[in-house]
Amino acid sequence: MAADEELRAAHQKLQADFSALCRTKGAEEIETVASQLSQLKLMLAECELxxxxxxxxxxxxxxxxxxxxxxxxxxALSSVHAKDTDSFDRYWSQLKPFYLDLPTYLPPSDNYEPIVGLSLLRKLSSNSISAFHMALEMLPAELVRESPYIQHPVLLERWLMEGSYSNVWRERQNVPREEFQFFVDMLMVTIRHEIASCEEKAYDSLPLNDVATLLFYNSLPEVLEFAKERGWHVNPTTQTVEFATKHAERSAAEGEERIPRRATITSNLHFARELESIV
Known part of the structure; x- marks a missing residue:
């Protein structure tokens, strides 16, 4: 069935509403686009599209x-603006037939590379490293090598595997498109929890300032909020964060298995301090 006038008109309105959303980032515009999308999806379903x-x-x-x-x-893009990862995942699944089965039938899309890059970054942000590599292997080598939208998550993944979290932190504002920022922020949350797990296993306590440095926090309230989330005890007198209780709980759950990570944490802390002095 050819696109009728009603479908075309609804599509044009969606494009205009999405342009307004990109300009304003307002909640009202996000709601308007979501409403338009619901209407259009019903129309497309009726056309088996x-x-x-x-x-x-x-x-x-x-x-x-x-x-x-x-x-x-x-x-997919408006889902990122709405900070709705489940919605992004659904639209990404909807796009796969277009990207995988129909590329030779349809003209190229300007949004193809950015959305593929976002899908890779989404996997990184949720710590789905295996899924990231599987998706990357399915892409043409030339695209992976030349597209800035693909190279961005590839570079971040390389630093993650190296444990170069400071590089990820420095690169967080250098995104190829504004929608990437949302998943990079999510990735930093994942990284902070990974570092926190290492801290809990390697130390009974650390100075509050060192914890802030390791977790890439610039303000005390942020550190205190994170500490509360992890169940850490902050001693205001000694200005230290105590992991002893958390560490004991995790050790009991793991059969008292202890993972020697003190050297890694110490090395990263030293590197972070050197980086601060250079900057």
Missing amino acids: LYPQPPSPGGFDVDSLVIARDVAEIG
């Missing part, structure tokens, strides 16, 4: 499929 199959000879409608793809792409 929501999850299209490879077209049969004589039954190919480029215009309708391009609209369907663009609706899903706007849905």
Whole structure:
């Protein structure tokens, strides 16, 4: 079925509303786009375009499929603006048939590389490293090598594997597109919890300032909030964070298995202090 006038008009309104959302970042604009997307998805479902199959000879409608793809792409990007990871995951699943099964039938999309890069960064931010590598292996080598949208998560993953968290922290504002910032912020949360787990296993306590440095926090309230979330005790008299109780609980749960990570933490702390002095 060819794209009718009602579908075209709804698509054009969605594009205009999404442009307004990108300019204002307002809650009202996010709600408007979400409403438009719901309407368009119903229309696409009625046309059997929501999850299209490879077209049969004589039954190919480029215009309708391009609209369907663009609706899903706007849905994925607006989900990031709305900070809704579940919605992003659903739109990414909806886009896969367009990206994997129909690339030779449809004209290229300007949003293809950014959204693929976002999907990779989404996997990194949720610590799904195996899924990240599997997705990366499915991409053309030339695309991985040349696209800044793909290279960004690839570079971050390399630093993660090296334990170079300071590099990730420095790179957090250097994103190829504004939507990437949301998943980079999520990645920093994941990194902080990874570092915190190492601290708990390696130390009974640490000076509060050292904890702030290791976790890339610039203010005391942020550190205190994180400490509360992890169940740490902050001693205001000695200005230390005590992990003893948390450490004991984790050791009991793991059968008293102790992982020697003190040297790694000490090395990272020394590096962070050197970095601060250079900056």
